[in-house]
Amino acid sequence: MGRTPFSVSRDDWTLHRKGQLDQERHRERVRQAIRERLADMVTEESIVLSRGGNVFRVPIRSLEEYRFRYQWEKQPRVGQGQGGTRVGDVIGRMPSQGGGEAGQAGDAPGVDYYETEVTLDELENLLFASWELPNRRPKDRRDMEVEQVQFTDIRKKGMMANLDKKRTLLEAMRRNAREGRGAVIDLKPDDLRFKTWDEVQKPETAAVVLAMMDTSGSMGTFEKYMARCFYFWMVRFLRRKYRRVEIAFIAHHVEAREVTEEEFFSKGESGGTRCSSAYELALQLVEQRYPPATHNIYPFHFTDGDNLGSDNARCVELVERLLEYSSAMGYAEVISHGRESRLMDELRRIDAPDLRLFAIRDREDVYRALRSFFTQNRQVS
Amino acid sequence: MDREDQRALEEAIERITDMAESFGLRPFPMRYEICPAEVVYAVGAYGMPTRFAHWSFGKAFERMKVQYDTGLSKIYELVVNSDPCYAFLLDTNTLLQNKMIVAHVLAHSDFFRNNAQFSTTPRDMVERMAVYAERIRRYELRHGEETVESFLDDALVISEHTVPPSPVEPTRLSRGSGSGTGRKEETSRPEWAGEDVVGYILEHSPALDDWQRDILAMLREEMRYFWPQLQTKIMNEGWATYWHLRIMREMDLSPDEAVEFAKMHSQVIQPAGHTINPYRLGLAIFEAQGEDPERVFEIRETETDVSFLRNYLTEDLVEHEDLFVWKPVHGELKVSDKDWKRVRDTLVSERVHGGLPTLVVDGESAGGELVLRHRYEGVPLDLKHLKKALGHVRRLWGRDVHLDTVVDERSVRFTAAPDGVRSRPLD
Known part of the structure; x- marks a missing residue:
């Protein structure tokens, strides 16, 4: 009997992309799962409060492959030692589980998640996919400048330098086939195809966010955190759209002053609230530092709406003036309990599509507010 | 690897093959494929180089690759039950690593060819799975990728619950006539009665289109092909390790190579602590049979893991291999029992039915x-x-599906209805 035959081969496997393709499909499913959770992610502390980190572990609805399988966790199992193991020896620890008794894992909330890694970039791509800059007013047109050209169309006439060789050849093949020839044997002028371009316009100027926040005693940790989440994403989105984005932090109670980001989100002051003080300071900054001719101005105000009644009329007047300079303005009222304020009522009467009012009752409202602030059409929520 | 390396490898394979045969191994003709890590991991993730596409394989592939890239684990080879038998070798293996691996995979090939569980597995599964993959691809084109994917999501959930191929085909379950159970008991292998859940759904589900039935039938064939591998993990790895050790001992290795081999081998048979290393335990059981070749060859032909452990895991072995039973106690894994019979029985219970619920x-x-x-x-x-x-099973059946099981010592019926899954006690 001869030796069992064998062969050794070393093929070119570069086209074997099976694993990579399905890996990509799995990632797409993960992205889909993240997309479904965007509303939660917007207020995810590990992202908003991170400093410098770019990759986050985020819990997403699991892409677990469910099977009928045993619950081994509480069962006796067999192990194997290096020798001399005795009853009572500890051979390891249980992997820590995110809450819930192992036995009731199926009923415990939150266990249904598994973590995946996502970069901030990836998250922004998903989040910003459907956002647009709010209505731009006619006077802003002047800062629309030609940014670049993009080849977007194919025509039969054009410059030789812009000849689209692939399409030309395809056209020749088609014609030759129509004329009953299998191969391309000639090229006629009519086959030629040229690329043509469009001018893509992009705002050339800077944007400034006038971030205003009520820091009076009634604004608690939750209210401030909602504001922080909102501004975090707002600035990131604007950075993608404009060459330069600045943010000015205006903290106010009865008086307003410009503060650092640190102070803006941490400091609390006691006393009453006069929102008009913030709007006044915002107008001042516009006049002194951010001329509307070169800046797209986005004033945005977070408050709990607990304003001095006598101040409301003045607020309306100032908001109307701010609107004249602004690309869009937003007012968000964080309502942890109770109902919308008188100030909100008053502002609602202003007839301006670029003033957008939001009531923030829970974390998911931050996402909704962002999404509807960054749309072309006016939406009031 | 240049031509010279390849010739050296081929010479080594000739010697190793001769040696394996002189020991009595009867492997299939071999096809050694030298390939990059990504291909080895793809084969590992799919179970077969030609299998259909699904995101779950991509997930497994990514996990394996990450573990490889971060040095957590490394697969040196993968071997496919087929005639000829395909073995995939990592292109970064050294010649010495490849010698050990060739000896190892020859024994796997011998096991596939001669163990009774595998006797009726199709040996052309590489080609068949390629055909299946192509058919599923065509269904994707016709019905949409998402539709087919979502059906695969459902079907894969139940796909394991079929019966292994056996020389005697189990009697098909006949359909229940109206009410009550429709089980036929006069089967030649009563222990498998009703276990072909996939086969039953395939034949009787009122909800499936022809293309869905076809996919389910293909998945069933694939799982039936994989089943014997689930049932013989300890044996198969033990057998391959037993022979690579014997063959390598007979090769004239330089002192350096001998040391290097000893290192590799000891890595392979390292005890795993909280679980069983099948290479180590399988090897130990085969070695305990003494040097009677007929005995080990008979064992490799007739047993599965369960009978292998029941018949040959002795008190001496449990003691010598330092096997024990452990339990989780307040977050710690604590050794609870060293009684050899209870160790053996616990291990058998882990391996019954391939470790899957029936x-x-x-x-x-x-x-x-x-x-x-x-x-x-x-x-x-x-x-x-x-x-x-x-x-998921409900979607395959199209109507409510019930599952009776035991929870906290009480019989419970779970029911999948359109509005979700609920449970109620049965007694």
Whole structure:
């Protein structure tokens, strides 16, 4: 009997992309799962409060492959030692589980998640996919400048330098086939195809966010955190759209002053609230530092709406003036309990599509507010 | 690897093959494929180089690759039960690593060819799976990728619950006539009665289109092909390790190579602590049979892991291999028992039915609802998985599906209805 035959081969496997393709499909499913959770992610502390980190572990609805399988966790199992193991020896620890008794894992909330890694970039791509800059007013047109050209169309006439060789050849093949020839044997002028371009316009100027926040005693940790989440994403989105984005932090109670980001989100002051003080300071900054001719101005105000009644009329007047300079303005009222304020009522009467009012009752409202602030059409929520 | 390396490898393979045959191994003709890590991991993730596309394989592939890239684990080879037998070798292996691996895979090939469990597995599964993959691809083009993917998501959930191929085909379950159970008992292998859940759904589900039935039938064939591998993990790895050790001992290795080999081998048989290393335990059991070649060859022909452990895991072995039973106590894994019989029985219970719970078709209710029963053997089902999985089975059946099992020592019926899965006690 001869030796069992064998062969050794070393093929070119570069086209074997099976694993990579399905890996990509799995990632797409993960992205889909993240997309479904965007509303939660917007207020995810590990992202908003991170400093410098770019990759986050985020819990997403699991892409677990469910099977009928045993619950081994509480069962006796067999192990194997290096020798001399005795009853009572500890051979390891249980992997820590995110809450819930192992036995009731199926009923415990939150266990249904598994973590995946996502970069901030990836998250922004998903989040910003459907956002647009709010209505731009006619006077802003002047800062629309030609940014670049993009080849977007194919025509039969054009410059030789812009000849689209692939399409030309395809056209020749088609014609030759129509004329009953299998191969391309000639090229006629009519086959030629040229690329043509469009001018893509992009705002050339800077944007400034006038971030205003009520820091009076009634604004608690939750209210401030909602504001922080909102501004975090707002600035990131604007950075993608404009060459330069600045943010000015205006903290106010009865008086307003410009503060650092640190102070803006941490400091609390006691006393009453006069929102008009913030709007006044915002107008001042516009006049002194951010001329509307070169800046797209986005004033945005977070408050709990607990304003001095006598101040409301003045607020309306100032908001109307701010609107004249602004690309869009937003007012968000964080309502942890109770109902919308008188100030909100008053502002609602202003007839301006670029003033957008939001009531923030829970974390998911931050996402909704962002999404509807960054749309072309006016939406009031 | 240049031509010279390849010639050196081929010479080594000739010597190793001769040696394996002089020891009495009868492997299939071999096809050694030298390939990059990504291909080895793809084969590992799919179970076969030609299998159909699904995101779950991509997930497994990514996990393996990450572990490889971060140095957590490394697969040196993968071997496929086929004639000729394909072995995939990592292109970064050294010649010495390849020698050990060739000896190892020759024994796997011998095991596939001669163990009774594998006797009726199709040996052309590489080609068949390629055909299946192509057919599924065509269904994707016709019905949409998402539609087919979502059906695969459902079908893969239940695909394991079929019966291994055997020389004697189990009698098909006949359809329940109206009410009650429709089980036929006069089967030649009563222990498998009703266990072909996939086969039952395939034949009787009122909800499946022809293309869905076709896919389910293909998945069933694939799982039937994989089943014997689930049943012989310890034996198969033990057998391959037993022979690579013997063959390498007979090769004239330089002192350096001998040291290097000893290192590799000891890595392979390292005890795993909280679980069993099949290479080590399988090897130890085969070695305990003494140097009687007929005896080990007979064992490799007739046993599965369960009978292998029941018949040959002795008191001496349990003691010498330092096997024990452990339990989780307050977050710690604590050794609870060293009694050899209880160690053996616990290990057997882990390996029964390939380590998977046994589900059987218990018939259909009057309304055409499918009734499944978990054959409870002391280990409860994972309820979180059960609830999700049952929902998927409902989609395959098109009507409500029930599963009877035992939770906290009480019989419970889980029912997947359109509005979710609920449970109620049965007694």
